[in-house]
Amino acid sequence: MLTLYIANKNYSSWSLRPWLLLTELGIPFEEKLVPFGDSDFKHFSPTAKVPCLLDNGEPVWDSLAILEYLAESHAGVWPENKQARAYARCAAAEMHSGFGTIRSVCTMNCGIRVKLHAVTDALEREWARMDELWQQGLTRFGGPFLGGKNFSAVDAFFAPVAFRAQSYGPKLSTASEAYVATLLALPGMQSWYQAALAEPWRDEAHEQEVRDAGEIVSDLRLDQ
Structure with a gap:
């Protein structure tokens, strides 16, 4: 059974990539969401970063490596042409x-x-x-x-x-x-989007990046 470790859906762009591929191609997997700042990612990821895929306990990390790994055993990961x-x-x-x-x-x-x-x-x-x-x-x-x-x-x-x-x-x-x-x-x-809107967590580092870049004109998250 594949297990995919991800972080907050509101922020984690790298996590979205393998999660979406697995979901859209109908490849069974278990999702493990660990929020930023909640714990040390090192206990599941060799780089202490997300995403990290575990295949029967064997870690595969980095979003591109994960997608290429999935392509070895699942059809449709890359175009046929x-x-x-x-x-x-x-x-x-x-x-x-x-x-x-x-x-x-x-x-x-x-x-x-x-x-x-x-x-x-x-x-x-x-x-x-x-x-x-x-x-x-x-x-x-x-x-x-x-x-x-x-x-x-x-x-x-x-x-x-x-x-x-x-x-x-x-x-x-x-x-x-x-x-x-x-x-x-x-x-x-x-x-993914609806789950992101419903998340209760706020990671200050990610929030500050937005404030540094521009003015928030609308915040659609449910727990503001």
């Missing part, structure tokens, strides 16, 4: 290692809507590259997902960005806005 699969792996790797300004300025906080204090050139460039990357996949492989008609690992990698787009409202093309809407409408994304 060779060209789409190559694009998907490249796009997921670029997301995994890049977009540092989006990550640091537009942090994931599902339950809020934010007006940024400023939109820097660096932030604009990264959102423009995100838009370009999405349009490339959607155009080449026909959508509605990046690798074609079926949800796959590359979409799981960009799922946290969909929540960021919802919270911060960056300028995107019509095609990319439709892609964000497609991701947000997934049953797994809706389930």
Whole structure:
């Protein structure tokens, strides 16, 4: 039995990736949520970070490694088409290692809507590259997902960005806005979002990141 350790659904973008893939592909797993600041993640994760997947007690850590591990034994993790699969792996790797300004300025906080204090050139460039990357996949492989008609690992990698787009409202093309809407409408994304809104925990470090970046114009979380 697979066990996936994650942190707060409101904040943990890295946790969302494998959780959503497992959920959307119908792969059975047990969820273990450990809130930030609640305990030392080291007791289940070699890096003391989330996510961490346990397969019969054997740890697999890092979101990209987890998705590749799942691909070894489950169909549909990556697109079947060779060209789409190559694009998907490249796009997921670029997301995994890049977009540092989006990550640091537009942090994931599902339950809020934010007006940024400023939109820097660096932030604009990264959102423009995100838009370009999405349009490339959607155009080449026909959508509605990046690798074609079926949800796959590359979409799981960009799922946290969909929540960021919802919270911060960056300028995107019509095609990319439709892609964000497609991701947000997934049953797994809706389930994650509702759970995030209902969480009672507030992690001050994550909350301060938002205050540093902009003005919170709406807070939809249930326990404010």
